[in-house]
Amino acid sequence: MRRAEILGLPVDLVGLEEAVERIGRMLDAPGTHQVITLNPEYVVRAQGDPELARAARESELVTADGVGIVWAVRRLTGERLPGRVTGADLTPALLERFGPRLRVFFLGARPGVAEKAAENARARWGIQVAGVQDGYFKDEAPVVERIAQARPDLLLVGMGERQDLFIHRHKARLGAKVAIGVGGVLDVLSGEVKRAHPLAQRLKLEWLVRIAGDRRRWGRFPRLLRFVRLVRAAGKAHS
Structure with a gap:
């Protein structure tokens, strides 16, 4: 597996198709495998959070x-x-590729959203729903126990900044074959939120459309700017 490293964090040199194939092999392997979809905000947060950095370094993809x-x-x-x-691309690609063989646990978002996401995914791709749980909980132990009892093939965790640490912290006890932090994907699968126009997706500006359309996300801009500064500084240091 070819990996690069940026600012102390790994990035696997894969496209969507290879990522799906690798996760397919994880589904047939023993143990729980963590997948992180790394974005600039994660990188910035990890500079001051050793546990978050460790989660990325110890993830299988x-x-x-x-x-x-x-x-x-x-x-x-x-x-x-x-x-x-x-x-947003990896999740539906997995559900489409593996369909009825997948037992999926949907964890996160507001009450009722995970249920809608699960029902829509079952209707569209024929997946098996192993369980659902919203992200509004404080005591993690009972949630981890529910997931472990369900033993899903795929655990989708949409809990924002909490999601990757939740998976990493409980990895040995989750009982899932693959666990992925998926951000707002459950909202999209549920129909509560629409993805940006396909043109914005092709131009790779979907992130900008999401931020511009939601004031709650405006606080992300400082982190994005800091990411650019960190990368430029690191580039100068290596030159």
Whole structure:
């Protein structure tokens, strides 16, 4: 497996198709495998959070979620990524590829959203629903126990900044074959949120459309700017 490293974090040099194939092999292997879709905000947060950095380094697959990561890999390592592998693209690709063989647990989002996402996914791809749970809980132990009892093939965790640490912290007890932090994907699968226009997706500006259309996301801009500064500083240090 070819990996690059940016600002102390790994990025696997894979495109969407190879990522799906690798996860397919994980589904047939023993143990729980963590997949992280790495975005610039994660990188910035990890600079001051050793546990978050460790989660990425110990994950079995880390994909480039966004053009910022693709740019950083090229600038800092000279490697060319085949393309982005976002959670919004990876999740439906997995559900379509493996369909009825998948037992999926949907965890996260507001009450009722995971249920809608699960029902829509079952209707569209024929997947088996192993369980659902919203992201509004404080005590993690009972949730981990529910997941472990369900023993899903695929655990989709949409809990924002909590998701990847939740998976990493409980990895040995989850009982899932593959666990992925998927951000707002459950909202999209449920129909609560629409993806950006296909043109914005092709131009790789979906992230900008999401931020511009939601004031709650405006606080992300400082982190994105800091990411650019960090990458440029690291590039100068290596030159």
